[in-house]
Amino acid sequence: MTADQDSLLKDFETRVRQLLLLCESLKKENEALRQALADQQETGRQLREDLRALTDSYDKLRLAKSLAGEGGDLRAAKQRISRMVREINACIALVNE
Numbered sequence: 570m571t572a573d574q575d576s577l578l579k580d581f582e583t584r585v586r587q588l589l590l591l592c593e594s595l596k597k598e599n600e601a602l603r604q605a606l607a608d609q610q611e612t613g614r615q616l617r618e619d620l621r622a623l624t625d626s627y628d629k630l631r632l633a634k635s636l637a638g639e640g641g642d643l644r645a646a647k648q649r650i651s652r653m654v655r656e657i658n659a660c661i662a663l664v665n666e
Contacts, residue, residue: 633646636649636650
């Protein structure tokens with residue numbers, strides 16, 4: 570082997586080692602990014618669950634306030650609910666006939 574070929578072979582070996590090191594580095598970075606993505610997805614899932622729970626609470630509160638009316642009179646709200654229940658029972662009775 571000539572000196573020129575030996576030099577080229579050593580240069581090639583050096584570059585292959587550098588590529589292997591770079592490949593290992595990129596594998597580690599890829600794994601870290603996959604873990605970060607999984608963590609973000611879990612956070613997103615948790616936030617969606619929190620949003621769903623808060624939306625349900627808001628809807629229930631809005632319904633309670635609308636039933637209570639403008640003044641927030643609970644007695645009037647109970648009377649409205651009783652009236653609705655009576656109307657529903659009347660409708661059920663008509664359907665059953």
